[in-house]
Amino acid sequence: MSRSVKKGPYIDSKLLKKVLKQKEKGVSEFIKTWARSCTIVPEFVSHTFLVHNGKIFHKLFITDDMVGHKLGEFSLTRTFKAHGGVKKKETPHG
């Protein structure tokens, strides 16, 4: 089910505060964050985040196109290392 429009988008307030602080100072440093569910708002554009995926932090530079998505959408939590292509020699089973 999608989120009620009445509430507006979910934005992690601490994260937004951090971004605004950087804006004020005019610096743009990496912001480490675990707030994967936080919606990307226009204020985030051209900042770089390190988004946690449960194990590591993925570097994510925010562009205009990403507004409206959530941070977690860009930091995959699963690893998939392709199925073996051609069948290898069959190993004898007991």
Place this chain on the structure above:
Amino acid sequence: MPRIAGIDIPADKRIVIGLTYVYGIGKALSQKILKALNIEENIRAKDLHEDQLSVLGAYIEKNFTIEGQLRRQEMQNIVRMKSIGCYRGMRHKLGLPVRGQRTRTNARTRKGRKKTVAGKKSVKELG
């Protein structure tokens, strides 16, 4: 055969159904349109007045995205998602279901025809 909104030609079906032949108009929207224009749903498309047809066409083109334009919009959305590298874009790239469906079984529409894998449990059981 009457033409509505450019290229589309509904047959001698009821107009509610006829409108759904336009890409981007389903039954619900079709009903809504006819209600807004005060046109009886059950009239056959061929029995509609010329001016009724033109009003319909104009109304649809003015208010809704249909046909080629809609298709283009959809494509652009997908291209956008692929280019920003979000999860949905990835799924489109991989040709896997995008909306969280299971892939252990099924998902054949996205994955295409079955590729049998030797040594997989279900195959062994059969052999």
